[in-house]
Amino acid sequence: MNGPGSVVVVGAGLAGLRASTALRERGFTGGLTVVGDEPHGPYDRPGLSKDVLTGRRTAADTDLPIPAGLDARWRLGRRAVALDRVGRRLLLDDGTVLGYDGLVIATGAAARPWPGPGAPPGSGVHTLRGREDALALRRALTKGGPLLVVGAGFLGSEVASAARALELPVTLVDAARRPMERAVGSVVGSVLADVQKAAGVDLRLGTTVTGLLGRQALEGALLSDGTRVAARTVLLALGARPNTEWLRDSGLRLNEGTSGGVSCDRRGRALGADGRPAPDTVVLGDAAAPPHPLPGDGSPAHLGIGHWSEAVDRADSVAAALLGQECPAHETVPSFWSDQFGLRIRSVGLPQLADRTEVREHDPVRSRMEVAYHRGPRIVGALTVNRTSRLAAHRERIKQEWHQRTIPV
Amino acid sequence: MKVHVDMALCESHGQCVFAAPDVFAFDDEEEEELVYEPSPGPGRRAAVEQAVLSCPVRAVALDGGAG
Numbered sequence: 082m083n084g085p086g087s088v089v090v091v092g093a094g095l096a097g098l099r100a101s102t103a104l105r106e107r108g109f110t111g112g113l114t115v116v117g118d119e120p121h122g123p124y125d126r127p128g129l130s131k132d133v134l135t136g137r138r139t140a141a142d143t144d145l146p147i148p149a150g151l152d153a154r155w156r157l158g159r160r161a162v163a164l165d166r167v168g169r170r171l172l173l174d175d176g177t178v179l180g181y182d183g184l185v186i187a188t189g190a191a192a193r194p195w196p197g198p199g200a201p202p203g204s205g206v207h208t209l210r211g212r213e214d215a216l217a218l219r220r221a222l223t224k225g226g227p228l229l230v231v232g233a234g235f236l237g238s239e240v241a242s243a244a245r246a247l248e249l250p251v252t253l254v255d256a257a258r259r260p261m262e263r264a265v266g267s268v269v270g271s272v273l274a275d276v277q278k279a280a281g282v283d284l285r286l287g288t289t290v291t292g293l294l295g296r297q298a299l300e301g302a303l304l305s306d307g308t309r310v311a312a313r314t315v316l317l318a319l320g321a322r323p324n325t326e327w328l329r330d331s332g333l334r335l336n337e338g339t340s341g342g343v344s345c346d347r348r349g350r351a352l353g354a355d356g357r358p359a360p361d362t363v364v365l366g367d368a369a370a371p372p373h374p375l376p377g378d379g380s381p382a383h384l385g386i387g388h389w390s391e392a393v394d395r396a397d398s399v400a401a402a403l404l405g406q407e408c409p410a411h412e413t414v415p416s417f418w419s420d421q422f423g424l425r426i427r428s429v430g431l432p433q434l435a436d437r438t439e440v441r442e443h444d445p446v447r448s449r450m451e452v453a454y455h456r457g458p459r460i461v462g463a464l465t466v467n468r469t470s471r472l473a474a475h476r477e478r479i480k481q482e483w484h485q486r487t488i489p490v
Numbered sequence: 491m492k493v494h495v496d497m498a499l500c501e502s503h504g505q506c507v508f509a510a511p512d513v514f515a516f517d518d519e520e521e522e523e524l525v526y527e528p529s530p531g532p533g534r535r536a537a538v539e540q541a542v543l544s545c546p547v548r549a550v551a552l553d554g555g556a557g
């Protein structure tokens with residue numbers, strides 16, 4: 082076996098940990114260094130917008146266990162700032178240069194900041210990506226409301242749910258006509274809108290925030306419909322952008338336009354400027370833009386997905402690719418979950434690709450739904466609410482549909 | 491091979507069912523409780539290991555270890 086002698090993993094989150102674990106499980110015995118710019122070892126983010134905000138769990142509960150025998154050198158609190166692919170060297174923010182034979186890019190994504198107009202007030206404006214963000218937001222919420230959440234995607238909706246559980250007044254604003262519309266479509270989005278309103282959320286759809294008020298401390302916000310809402314705390318839940326700025330001059334292909342992630346092949350090998358996969362560099366997790374599962378039809382070649390299960394499901398094939406090992410093609414189907422307002426939302430596939438939604442069950446009394454998403458003649462996704470038992474069969478159908486098709490690159 | 495699911499942690503994510511459908515299942519559709527085969531045959535080890543790795547709340551344990 083002609084695997085790499087040493088591997089550097091950049092990013093000490095879920096993807097960095099899972100890639101490291103998979104490398105060892107596949108027999109890699111060389112030097113393994115993990116660089117992470119947070120002061121913490123790996124932790125899990127999904128709880129940060131749910132139980133950590135309500136106080137049901139502490140931040141420490143989100144620590145990810147490090148498997149015994151991982152034998153990694155952790156360089157925490159250090160940021161990778163540049164990559165020299167020809168010399169196989171990585172530059173860190175303290176001037177350290179790390180050489181490598183194999184590189185794993187696992188730098189995840191960052192919350193989009195306030196886009197303007199104007200600078201946000203000095204305090205009271207939050208984003209949510211890391212543990213410190215969650216603790217700061219929790220502190221703010223325990224002082225009382227009102228809370229304004231900008232962006233009614235999964236993250237914004239979950240935070241609105243947590244704040245209502247704490248009995249704070251909540252305004253939730255989104256430019257779309259329904260919450261989570263982009264991810265789940267208009268049919269499910271309408272149902273969720275009703276649930277959110279019934280839970281006491283002041284939902285302002287088709288609306289944008291045109292200005293944040295207050296110089297030092299936040300006072301409120303101005304909306305595009307001309308109204309003004311008072312707020313002690315604002316959460317900006319405007320989506321995430323892959324942390325790939327440090328790769329700007331590396332010659333790797335960044336998926337500009339759609340996500341900014343590192344374009345890669347199905348096994349996670351990063352694509353160079355010429356579109357060829359690099360044998361010594363793989364990418365996993367939110368920083369990755371793997372091939373689109375349904376090419377053609379005007380869809381982009383690559384897609385950033387940003388779900389927890391992506392980092393987990395692809396870790397083994399990414400490790401195999403880096404070690405130059407054969408690996409039975411793991412055909413993954415993305416999956417996503419969200420817990421909000423007492424609803425257990427679970428989805429598989431990519432509902433956002435659908436042109437038709439088929440509601441197979443909707444029981445408003447028991448808050449249950451089963452929905453299949455189609456694109457032309459094919460099933461592309463499914464979603465259940467409090468009905469997880471129905472999901473596995475859909476997933477199987479999606480897997481068969483997708484993997485009959487050949488995926489380029 | 492012994493499998494254990496900590497039902498206090500389980501949030502019905504169903505990832506274990508995806509990974510090893512012949513070991514894990516949702517029992518009663520009405521209640522959606524996870525049921526599983528506590529002593530699957532050795533041929534199921536790889537699938538159960540995948541289930542351990544893919545459970546978002548780390549509720550699945552194999553052979554008493556945390557996986």
Ligand SMILES: Cc1cc2nc3c(=O)[nH]c(=O)nc-3n(C[C@H](O)[C@H](O)[C@H](O)COP(=O)(O)OP(=O)(O)OC[C@H]3O[C@@H](n4cnc5c(N)ncnc54)[C@H](O)[C@@H]3O)c2cc1C
Pocket residue numbers: 091092093094095096097116117118119125126127128129130159160161162187188189190209210211236324327365366367368387388389390392416417418419420
């Ligand atoms: C609040 C929240 C709730 C979520 N809830 C859900 C959910 O319910 N369901 C779901 O499916 N998914 C959810 N997700 C998404 C899920 O958490 C991500 O898909 C997952 O964290 C991706 O893992 P990752 O390792 O790729 O990225 P990350 O977890 O972001 O880890 C990347 C790490 O790399 C570090 N880093 C970045 N740049 C550098 C650099 N240049 N040098 C060194 N280190 C660097 C980062 O600081 C970070 O520590 C949620 C995400 C958030 C933020």
Ligand code: SF4
Pocket residue numbers: 495499500501502503504505506507514524544545546547548549550
């Ligand atoms: S994956 Fe984990 S949480 Fe989900 S059903 Fe299985 S044991 Fe429960």
